[in-house]
Amino acid sequence: MRTAYRIETVRAAEAALMAKLPPGALMDRAAAGLAAACAGLLGRGRVSGARIVVLAGSGDNGGDALYAGVRLARRGAGVTVVRLGSRVHEAGLAALLRAGGRVADDPYAALARADLVLDGITGIGGHGGLRPEAVPLVRAARESGAVLVAVDLPSGVAADTGEVAGEAVRADATVTFGAYKPGLLVDPAREYAGAVRLVGIGLELPGEPDLEALQHADVAGLLPAPAAESDKYGRGVVGVVAGSKRYPGAAVLAVAGALRGGAGAVRYVGPARDEVLARFPETLVHEGPPGEAGRVQAWVIGPGLGDTPGLDEVLAAEVPVLVDADGLGLLDPEAVRSRPAPTVLTPHAGEAAQLLGTSRERVEAGRLAAVRELAARFGATVLLKGSTTLVAAPPPGPGAGGDGPASGGAVRVNPTGTPWLATAGSGDVLSGLTGSLLAAGLAPRDAASAGAYLHGLAARRAARGAPVAALDVADALPAAWRDVAGTEPGD
Numbered sequence: 001m002r003t004a005y006r007i008e009t010v011r012a013a014e015a016a017l018m019a020k021l022p023p024g025a026l027m028d029r030a031a032a033g034l035a036a037a038c039a040g041l042l043g044r045g046r047v048s049g050a051r052i053v054v055l056a057g058s059g060d061n062g063g064d065a066l067y068a069g070v071r072l073a074r075r076g077a078g079v080t081v082v083r084l085g086s087r088v089h090e091a092g093l094a095a096l097l098r099a100g101g102r103v104a105d106d107p108y109a110a111l112a113r114a115d116l117v118l119d120g121i122t123g124i125g126g127h128g129g130l131r132p133e134a135v136p137l138v139r140a141a142r143e144s145g146a147v148l149v150a151v152d153l154p155s156g157v158a159a160d161t162g163e164v165a166g167e168a169v170r171a172d173a174t175v176t177f178g179a180y181k182p183g184l185l186v187d188p189a190r191e192y193a194g195a196v197r198l199v200g201i202g203l204e205l206p207g208e209p210d211l212e213a214l215q216h217a218d219v220a221g222l223l224p225a226p227a228a229e230s231d232k233y234g235r236g237v238v239g240v241v242a243g244s245k246r247y248p249g250a251a252v253l254a255v256a257g258a259l260r261g262g263a264g265a266v267r268y269v270g271p272a273r274d275e276v277l278a279r280f281p282e283t284l285v286h287e288g289p290p291g292e293a294g295r296v297q298a299w300v301i302g303p304g305l306g307d308t309p310g311l312d313e314v315l316a317a318e319v320p321v322l323v324d325a326d327g328l329g330l331l332d333p334e335a336v337r338s339r340p341a342p343t344v345l346t347p348h349a350g351e352a353a354q355l356l357g358t359s360r361e362r363v364e365a366g367r368l369a370a371v372r373e374l375a376a377r378f379g380a381t382v383l384l385k386g387s388t389t390l391v392a393a394p395p396p397g398p399g400a401g402g403d404g405p406a407s408g409g410a411v412r413v414n415p416t417g418t419p420w421l422a423t424a425g426s427g428d429v430l431s432g433l434t435g436s437l438l439a440a441g442l443a444p445r446d447a448a449s450a451g452a453y454l455h456g457l458a459a460r461r462a463a464r465g466a467p468v469a470a471l472d473v474a475d476a477l478p479a480a481w482r483d484v485a486g487t488e489p490g491d
């Protein structure tokens with residue numbers, strides 16, 4: 001599990017640790033890790049003679065960069081400091097000057113010649129984005145062709161939210177200290193961080209992070225495995241209400257996902273039975289209302305639905321319900337909040353904006369806030385699709401909607417996303433898959449995050465660098481599952 005902690009938590013852990021250590025020890029650890037990472041980026045034997053520029057802001061982030069500069073200067077690098085702000089970390093600057101570094105006479109000339117630039121303008125103490133005087137320097141650093149390394153965070157991005165107001169440093173790599181910060185894992189800020197390396201400085205962090213990204217082993221631990229004696233009900237039956245005369249394909253895609261999600265059977269309800277059966281003869285089909293379709297352990301409703309009725313009936317069921325796509329447009333928060341069983345909503349940014357009464361741009365700029373807000377407003381687990389798909393559980397409240405602790409627990413961020421997934425119908429596959437995991441008995445937050453994980457992995461496998469269609473993603477799900485579970489085709 002990769003975890004991220006907000007500034008307040010990181011600062012508290014730093015204060016507790018600093019109280020036990022001699023002054024400067026933590027900064028020294030950070031600088032040592034940073035210098036080692038820079039040496040690695042420059043390449044073996046390339047530190048001596050390398051031209052390094054330190055963009056030094058006024059706080060400890062600049063201090064880290066200056067002390068890393070000291071270590072690199074001692075190994076023979078030519079280190080030049082560009083001062084931003086009225087003051088810099090004076091002890092760090094003095095140490096660097098003693099080690100042979102110097103202050104730039106002409107910052108732009110220094111940047112143009114640089115092999116590596118350290119962005120020590122701001123870290124977790126920064127607010128309000130890059131200041132105007134920093135913008136041209138940051139642009140010059142970016143355009144110089146030097147390797148641009150952000151210290152702790154790319155300056156200008158918001159550590160806690162991943163928001164980026166105006167310009168920010170676009171780093172090739174970020175060396176972060178003690179813990180990942182949420183902004184390093186969530187877009188848009190994540191894109192500015194480049195390759196992120198975590199340097200341990202000995203912080204003791206609380207058990208529950210603000211954000212977590214599942215890895216293979218975590219997902220493997222969640223996936224359902226059929227027992228020898230399981231019948232189809234034991235494995236779960238998922239009902240899929242999807243498709244319309246106009247969009248029969250959405251039904252096929254949702255069923256395709258559901259068949260690969262671990263449920264023992266898929267029941268399809270809707271007008272696309274012929275299309276579904278032609279592709280997946282194993283599907284149980286029903287043309288009447290969902291309530292008469294027979295027993296299910298979870299419902300998926302929405303993909304390609306148009307205005308087909310059935311939502312109220314499905315929401316009244318005492319089993320988990322996943323609402324996607326067209327189903328979301330018809331959703332009443334109170335009807336969801338008062339459900340007797342958990343609900344999962346899977347909007348993309350546009351649908352989330354509609355549900356929140358805001359714009360798509362605002363949702364995309366503040367994805368963490370949006371997913372938390374939706375989970376709280378609807379008392380539902382929300383999977384917000386996008387380049388960094390997020391899953392938030394609702395805070396505890398009336399009904400059985402919540403499965404997470406106090407605040408709703410850590411928001412999960414999916415690490416397997418790929419731009420190839422931005423293709424028509426891929427969301428339908430995800431809904432079917434996630435609904436199937438719900439029917440198999442996974443808790444809502446686990447079903448949504450394992451679903452997103454497998455879906456992203458399947459898309460990568462199917463794409464291998466070329467465009468994919470949604471059905472290719474569904475077809476690659478078994479291989480992604482084997483990858484994660486560590487099973488072989490013959491098992």
Ligand SMILES: NC(=O)C1=CN([C@@H]2O[C@H](COP(=O)(O)OP(=O)(O)OC[C@H]3O[C@@H](n4cnc5c(N)ncnc54)[C@H](O)[C@@H]3O)[C@@H](O)[C@H]2O)[C@@H](O)CC1
Nearest residue numbers: 014026027030058059060061122123124125126127129152
């Ligand atoms: N506290 C600690 O023990 C440790 C801190 N570390 C480093 O210290 C950083 C935090 O240091 P600080 O709390 O001094 O904060 P920062 O250095 O991140 O930034 C605060 C300073 O920048 C100025 N500032 C704020 N917003 C700005 C903006 N938009 N543009 C320009 N200047 C701006 C402030 O006036 C203040 O002087 C971490 O990110 C990390 O790099 C590490 O050395 C590890 C140990």
Ligand SMILES: [K+]
Nearest residue numbers: 119122151155
């Ligand atoms: K920085």
